[in-house]
Amino acid sequence: MIDIYIMGRRYQVPEGLTIIQALEYAGYKLIRGVGCRAGFCGACATIYNNKNDPQLRYALACQTVVEPEMYLVQLPFFPAGKAFYDLGKIKPSGEVILNLYPDIVKCLGCNSCTKSCPQDLEVMECMSDALRGDIAAVSIKSFDCVMCGLCAARCPQGLVPYNIALLCRRLYGRYLSLPSKHLQDKIEEIAAGEFDSELEELKNMSEDKLRQRYKERTIEPP
Amino acid sequence: MYPTEMEKSIAKLEATRERRLKETFPRLSLDEIESLLERFHPDFWAEGTRQLGVGPNKGDRAPKELADLLEGKSYIDPDQIDLGKIDYDVDVLIIGGGGAGASAALLAQENGASTLLVTKLRLGDANTVGAQAGTQAADRPDDSPAIHYLDTMGGGGFHNIPELVEVLVKDAPLVIRWLESLGVNWDKEPDGSMHELPGGGTSRNRMHAARDYTGLEEMRVLRDEIRNRELNVLEFSPAVELLLDSNGRVAGAILLDLETNELSVVRAKAVILATGGSGRLHYQGFPTTNHYGATGDGLVLAYRVGAKLIFMDTMQYHPTGVAYPQQILGQLVTEKVRTLGAQLVNTEGEQFINPLETRDVVASGIIRECQERQKGVVTSNGQCGVWLDSPMIDIIRGRGTIARELPAMVRQFTRFDIDITRKPILVYPTLHYQNGGIRIDASGATGIPGLFAAGECEGGVHGRNRLIGNSTLDIFVFGRRAGKAAAQWGKGVKPGSLSLEHIHRWQEETARAGLSSRPASPRLLPDYTRHEQTLASLTT
Ligand SMILES: Cc1cc2nc3c(=O)[nH]c(=O)nc-3n(C[C@H](O)[C@H](O)[C@H](O)COP(=O)(O)OP(=O)(O)OC[C@H]3O[C@@H](n4cnc5c(N)ncnc54)[C@H](O)[C@@H]3O)c2cc1C
Ligand code: FES
Numbered sequence: 001m002i003d004i005y006i007m008g009r010r011y012q013v014p015e016g017l018t019i020i021q022a023l024e025y026a027g028y029k030l031i032r033g034v035g036c037r038a039g040f041c042g043a044c045a046t047i048y049n050n051k052n053d054p055q056l057r058y059a060l061a062c063q064t065v066v067e068p069e070m071y072l073v074q075l076p077f078f079p080a081g082k083a084f085y086d087l088g089k090i091k092p093s094g095e096v097i098l099n100l101y102p103d104i105v106k107c108l109g110c111n112s113c114t115k116s117c118p119q120d121l122e123v124m125e126c127m128s129d130a131l132r133g134d135i136a137a138v139s140i141k142s143f144d145c146v147m148c149g150l151c152a153a154r155c156p157q158g159l160v161p162y163n164i165a166l167l168c169r170r171l172y173g174r175y176l177s178l179p180s181k182h183l184q185d186k187i188e189e190i191a192a193g194e195f196d197s198e199l200e201e202l203k204n205m206s207e208d209k210l211r212q213r214y215k216e217r218t219i220e221p222p
Numbered sequence: 223m224y225p226t227e228m229e230k231s232i233a234k235l236e237a238t239r240e241r242r243l244k245e246t247f248p249r250l251s252l253d254e255i256e257s258l259l260e261r262f263h264p265d266f267w268a269e270g271t272r273q274l275g276v277g278p279n280k281g282d283r284a285p286k287e288l289a290d291l292l293e294g295k296s297y298i299d300p301d302q303i304d305l306g307k308i309d310y311d312v313d314v315l316i317i318g319g320g321g322a323g324a325s326a327a328l329l330a331q332e333n334g335a336s337t338l339l340v341t342k343l344r345l346g347d348a349n350t351v352g353a354q355a356g357t358q359a360a361d362r363p364d365d366s367p368a369i370h371y372l373d374t375m376g377g378g379g380f381h382n383i384p385e386l387v388e389v390l391v392k393d394a395p396l397v398i399r400w401l402e403s404l405g406v407n408w409d410k411e412p413d414g415s416m417h418e419l420p421g422g423g424t425s426r427n428r429m430h431a432a433r434d435y436t437g438l439e440e441m442r443v444l445r446d447e448i449r450n451r452e453l454n455v456l457e458f459s460p461a462v463e464l465l466l467d468s469n470g471r472v473a474g475a476i477l478l479d480l481e482t483n484e485l486s487v488v489r490a491k492a493v494i495l496a497t498g499g500s501g502r503l504h505y506q507g508f509p510t511t512n513h514y515g516a517t518g519d520g521l522v523l524a525y526r527v528g529a530k531l532i533f534m535d536t537m538q539y540h541p542t543g544v545a546y547p548q549q550i551l552g553q554l555v556t557e558k559v560r561t562l563g564a565q566l567v568n569t570e571g572e573q574f575i576n577p578l579e580t581r582d583v584v585a586s587g588i589i590r591e592c593q594e595r596q597k598g599v600v601t602s603n604g605q606c607g608v609w610l611d612s613p614m615i616d617i618i619r620g621r622g623t624i625a626r627e628l629p630a631m632v633r634q635f636t637r638f639d640i641d642i643t644r645k646p647i648l649v650y651p652t653l654h655y656q657n658g659g660i661r662i663d664a665s666g667a668t669g670i671p672g673l674f675a676a677g678e679c680e681g682g683v684h685g686r687n688r689l690i691g692n693s694t695l696d697i698f699v700f701g702r703r704a705g706k707a708a709a710q711w712g713k714g715v716k717p718g719s720l721s722l723e724h725i726h727r728w729q730e731e732t733a734r735a736g737l738s739s740r741p742a743s744p745r746l747l748p749d750y751t752r753h754e755q756t757l758a759s760l761t762t
Pocket of ligand 2: 033034035036037038039040041042043044060061062063146
């Protein structure tokens with residue numbers, strides 16, 4: 001058993017549990033601060049340090065194993081600002097980012113956001129890319145963001161990097177990634193009813209015949 | 223880092239790799255598949271299910287854990303609730319904040335309805351966000367909705383409802399474009415064409431992905447769109463009961479504020495259930511890939527107002543859940559690892575199943591390898607598993623493929639000191655998906671007037687086994703359809719007075735059937751606190 005400190009209070013828990021499991025072992029029935037339990041939803045943002053090391057660290061509680069003498073608190077919510085926009089009516093430009101998130105110019109370059117990212121993303125770089133209007137760079141670098149909110153919580157200037165990055169990715173997806181011709185073609189063929197008779201035939205086929213068809217279908221190599 | 227014992231088995235796997243790279247394990251015939259499933263698939267373990275004693279599916283089988291809840295008591299005392307005091311009054315109430323609920327809300331709004339979306343945790347805390355491998359749509363030149371139809375029927379054991387599969391495959395390319403127009407970043411080739419991979423049971427390469435964060439990308443975009451349109455959302459407010467009106471139509475719901483325990487009354491002209499799956503009921507003691515709130519609530523709510531469920535005796539066990547390390551036991555190792563080329567290998571370093579068979583078949587193959595053939599690898603916790611030979615991917619497709627295509631997987635294992643670009647992954651089946659659910663028609667209607675359903679909580683589309691990539695398709699196809707149909711239905715409705723009479727009737731019926739001692743339901747959240755159970759085996 002090891003000692004951990006949840007919001008300053010000591011609990012004994014077995015070694016090897018994740019922080020979430022340790023909270024539950026300690027008797028907390030969680031409502032906030034937990035979602036997917038697998039590192040994808042960002043609900044479980046956690047700040048901790050160690051009795052002998054004041055350096056703050058940041059983690060997803062579902063993906064991090066408790067350590068002896070850990071002092072931790074969850075950050076299930078942070079009052080981060082978000083701009084409202086109609087994606088169909090804005091342009092993929094640096095100016096739009098600046099208009100929607102004017103605070104971005106206040107970035108001090110302190111790198112607190114990057115240091116706090118439990119996904120190890122280059123958050124501050126994303127902010128300078130966004131400031132330059134390099135939407136593609138932000139999209140690629142920020143892609144693995146789970147929007148846990150730690151970067152916004154740590155920014156001394158009140159920026160909300162994860163929402164700025166989301167704006168960039170949405171702009172990229174809608175306007176900058178090249179359209180897929182085969183997708184468009186297929187949508188038109190379907191609308192023109194090109195597959196209707198074949199589908200109708202399959203729908204009305206006896207199970208035996210359908211099984212036969214299934215067996216005979218060719219399988220494209222990967 | 224793997225313990226020495228496991229490293230010994232890895233050495234055998236490495237010794238056979240060069241030979242295996244040239245080998246394709248033969249696919250099983252339909253007859254071989256049927257006998258493998260009957261002997262090893264958990265659906266066929268007789269002690270796992272029982273007959274329902276009450277309600278629209280009386281006499282049908284369901285997993286025991288779910289059956290208890292379907293027969294369960296209401297949380298509320300209908301006589302204690304003042305239905306004269308309406309807290310929220312809207313055209314369409316959407317219950318559930320995953321991909322299905324979010325799409326339904328957007329489409330209901332576009333079709334002129336006022337909406338309220340209520341959800342149990344935060345908007346987007348859902349199974350959707352965990353989807354990694356991708357979304358199916360037949361849009362390449364040598365693919366077609368008809369081939370997609372055939373694959374889906376075959377995967378479902380030919381039990382799927384044809385009308386539902388038809389709209390699933392026909393709407394699919396539209397859904398991909400809709401998501402892109404909202405700003406979803408699909409993986410693409412330099413010329414803009416979609417980068418598509420095969421999946422277990424798909425005869426064409428039609429998996430659309432966003433790295434291995436597909437569901438996260440879909441969900442964060444939809445969530446942002448809901449916020450931009452300023453649609454009403456209530457978080458931490460699960461529905462605990464549906465309301466009917468004096469004409470027997472579904473007319474709203476009772477919500478529970480999880481933090482203050484206050485109840486509130488929503489009146490609506492139509493209700494859409496989008497509550498997702500039930501992996502957190504841990505059928506037959508399996509760990510699960512599902513999010514914390516996946517407790518099958520929508521099934522319970524629908525059942526109590528008389529909606530029929532379909533295929534409730536079949537669950538999907540994903541073949542490749544994590545078997546080591548223990549901290550993340552049962553979490554998902556995406557099928558994309560296999561679609562990119564990784565083979566499944568036993569402790570002797572030999573293949574035993576084609577890795578791209580459908581999930582039910584692969585899962586049964588792994589269970590057979592561990593139980594009957596005793597060729598699994600057993601960890602120090604006693605957990606059996608087989609190897610998923612991930613390093614093959616970079617050998618076949620070039621160095622850097624794993625890092626590029628599977629960043630979430632790499633990150634997850636790196637956190638536990640395992641480098642999947644160099645070492646294989648130990649896997650065992652995990653509870654993943656609810657194949658069946660509330661029976662719907664092609665518009666998402668349930669047959670109970672005013673009640674619609676979309677996503678993992680409905681059933682019929684996937685027959686008895688869902689294919690990879692067809693669920694994150696289903697949620698958008700049927701979420702959009704239900705949103706539109708509910709908005710249109712609402713236009714013709716003049717609500718009668720609200721009633722909880724059906725809860726009285728339910729209580730009488732369960733009492734007559736001798737089931738009064740069933741637990742209160744819906745379950746809402748699992749209880750992992752120590753007094754219940756703390757074994758890490760269930761709580762990952
Ligand atoms: C880890 C993982 C990986 C997956 N990978 C893939 C994949 O690659 N491809 C694919 O096609 N499918 C995949 N699936 C399946 C697919 O993601 C889900 O089936 C699908 O996203 C379900 O969407 P949904 O909207 O129906 O339900 P969910 O996304 O689960 O949303 C349900 C919502 O309802 C809420 N809710 C529940 N009960 C109540 C209540 N009583 N009141 C109010 N709200 C309630 C929940 O909190 C949640 O917000 C995966 C699933 C998991 C878990
Ligand atoms: S609970 Fe979802 S990231 Fe930890």
